[in-house]
Amino acid sequence: MSRLFCLTSLILLLGIFSTELGSVSAAWLKAHATFYGGSDASGTMGGACGYGNLYTDGYGIKSxxxxxxxxxxxxACGGCYQIFCDATKVPQWCLKGKSITITATNFCPPNYNLPSDNGGWCNPPRPHFDMSQPAFETIAKYRAGIVPILYRKVGCRRSGGIRFTINGRNYFELVLISNVGGAGEISKVWIRGSKSNKWEVMSRNWGANWQSLSYLNGQSLSFRLQASNGGIRTALNVAPKNWQFGQSFKSNVQF
Structure with missing residues (x-):
């Protein structure tokens, strides 16, 4: 197969993808992908974004x-990326015509004991996706181990409303926000107790966890979110006044 034919096929493939999914970033970028977490993706649960069970948090194995x-x-937690294996470089390892949209749910730490081109795949400044094994096997063969990819940022499609899980203790609400559609990434969060008419700005504690240092016990809680693309949604009275730490609540709003 000629290189010209491969490039022509790739261009046509990109055109098909462009019509299927509304893009957040039209530019296709180069990176590499590996996999982790086992054949059932059980090892991908939890992680640096703070999500727990990726199924109940709305993300599943496409992470x-x-x-x-x-x-x-x-x-970047909660953002979505469309990825396919670059068959123009490793046709023997790519699954032809296959792409997948994944959600960023974890951090791949650098390994400075290994060179960036031989084991230290996540070392700066390399862009790299360490995909769940089932997600990786959607676009490439297991035996490849690592493949070059093309990726772009796309909108996230979620089922149901945005989810709020309230952890912490008195005077410290640590709220995990998950199942976010649209841009997927949250840039600002506000909280309001039912005894106040003022929205309080929350700060990012880590990953998708946002914190408030107010005493909000015994009040129904409302949230206002701003996505990374500027969109804003307000979820009123998501948690009833008898909410308890450790509980999760699903709103009726979505991006």
Whole structure:
């Protein structure tokens, strides 16, 4: 197969993908992908974004850990990326015509004991996706281990409303926000107790966890979110006044 034919096929393939999914970033970028977590993706649960069970949090097995260059100190948590194996470089390892959209749910730490081109795949400044094994095997063969990919940022499609899990203790609400559609990434959060008419700005504690230092016990809780693309949604009275730490609540709003 000629290189010209491969490039022509790739261009046509990109055109098909462009019509199927509304893109957040039209530019296709180069990176590499590996996999982790086992054949059932059980090893991908939890992680640096703070999500627990990726099924109940709305993400399932279509997930990946991002390298430092992409993770952006947790600001990338919840974002979606369309990925396919670059068959123009490793046709023997790519599954022809297959792509997948994954959610950023974890951080792939650097390994400075290994060179960036031989084991230290997530070392800065490399963009890298350490995908769940089932997600990786959607686009490439297991035996490949690592493959070059093309990727772009896309919108996230979620089923149901945005989810809020309230942890912490008195005077410290640590709220995990998950199942976020649209841009997927949250840039700002506000909280309001039912005894106040003022929205309080929350701060990012880590990953997708946002904190408030107010005493909000015994009040129904409302949240206002701003996505990384500027969109804003307000979820009123998501948690009833008898909420308890450790509980999760699903809103009726979505991006």
């Amino acid at each position: 990946a850990a991002l390298s430092t260059a992409l993770f952006n100190d947790g600001k």
